[in-house]
Amino acid sequence: MFGLFGSGNFGNEGSLEAMVGFLRRERPEADLSCVCGEPEVVKRTFGIETSPIRRNGPAAGLSGRINRLLLKIPGKLADFAQTVSRIRKSDVMIFPGTGILDDFGERPAGMPYDILKWCLAARLVGTRIAFVSIGAGPIRNRLSRLLMTSAARLAHYRSYRDLQSREFMESVGFDTRGDAIYPDLAFGLPAQIRSPRTRPEALKVGVGIMAYRGWYGFAEGGQSILTGYIGKLARFVVHLLDSGHDVRLLIGDEEDSIAVDALRAAVGDLRPGSRLAHEQVHSLGDVMGQMALTDIVVATRFHNIVCALMMRRPTISLSYARKNDVLMEEMGLGEYCQHVETFNVETLIAQFSQLAAAREKHEQAIGERLVEFREQVDRQDACLLSGVIG
Structure with a gap:
């Protein structure tokens, strides 16, 4: 599973919780892991193996200076090689819900690049890719839009949490004919017991x-x-x-x-x-x-x-x-x-x-x-x- 999990956004955590619960219920024999923003938090919360979205690049010393001199290309290549090595161990990579295909608060070099990187690595090693009940759009930055739609094209399965997400993808030239619409994953979570109603004059x-x-x-x-x-x-x-x-x-x-x-x-x-x-x-x-x-x-x-x-x-x-x-x-x-x-x-x-x-x-x-x-x-x-x- 892949996403910005563990960073304190309860909506994202709910999407991951719904997917982990589904997999444990229906495929209890499966080994689950998560690529996420805060691996230690997710590991502690869900009891699954975790790894970071990005490797720690050379930040200081001679190797860091050389990496910066070469426009950080060596670091990017090393990061991609590590990504390939990690995803090779998985049969399926799932993007569980969230607004994974919008650029809210994101620069192109952030999640837009990371999503494409992991999807390319998965395709190279034969790992199936599934975008499940995701939100899509808006993606206002053109480069971010190119990166994210390119990643989505690599998926074996795509579903959106609402019609407007699918329509956004169509509006940027994406073929959605095989893509379904299903509700946000959080709607699969159990709801709490309701409290008694109060008087209408004091809500x-x-x-x-x-x-x-x-x-x-x-x-x-x-x-x-x-x-x-x-x-x-x-x-x-x-x-x-x-x-x-x-x-x-x-x-x-x-x-x-x-x-x-x-x-x-x-x-x-x-x-x-x-x-x-x-x-x-x-x-x-x-x-x-x-x-x-x-x-x-x-x-x-x-x-x-x-x-x-x-x-x-x-x-x-x-x-x-x-x-x-x-x-x-x-x-x-x-x-x-x-x-x-x-x-x-x-x-x-x-x-x-x-x-x-x-x-x-x-x-x-x-x-x-x-x-x-x-x-x-x-x-x-x-x-x-x-x-x-x-």
């Missing part, structure tokens, strides 16, 4: 907050984007508190703790002494447990949206990517979306009031759609067993 509102600094994060103006997002969200949270609702702050990545602190400070400036519930989480299961303590959710991260829906919580999305909107539309909640960089607080308040008034109707519709999603997950499992894993 428990989950606010999923993200340390969002724009699509690339490292680009100029990122901090001002985060500051504007926090400021508007603080005004919304104050409205909730003034209306008598309880607010619980939710995250989907360890980095989001920065945004939690910033939001608490901003709300404190507007309403000194305000209390906002927040608990530390360490997995996607923990996030679902937090969702179980809410009645309605307003969130930004994709897998916060997924967790809320898995708990049948009516949800509003402050989306940073089209994937949020597509999932919301599939759940009958398409009218409850705004973009994270441009959302209007007054519109958000109106959306919340409308959603709260129709809570029971949306809970039922979400539940019916979840049954369909579970059936689709099972169909893909059968397909993987018959045609990919063997």
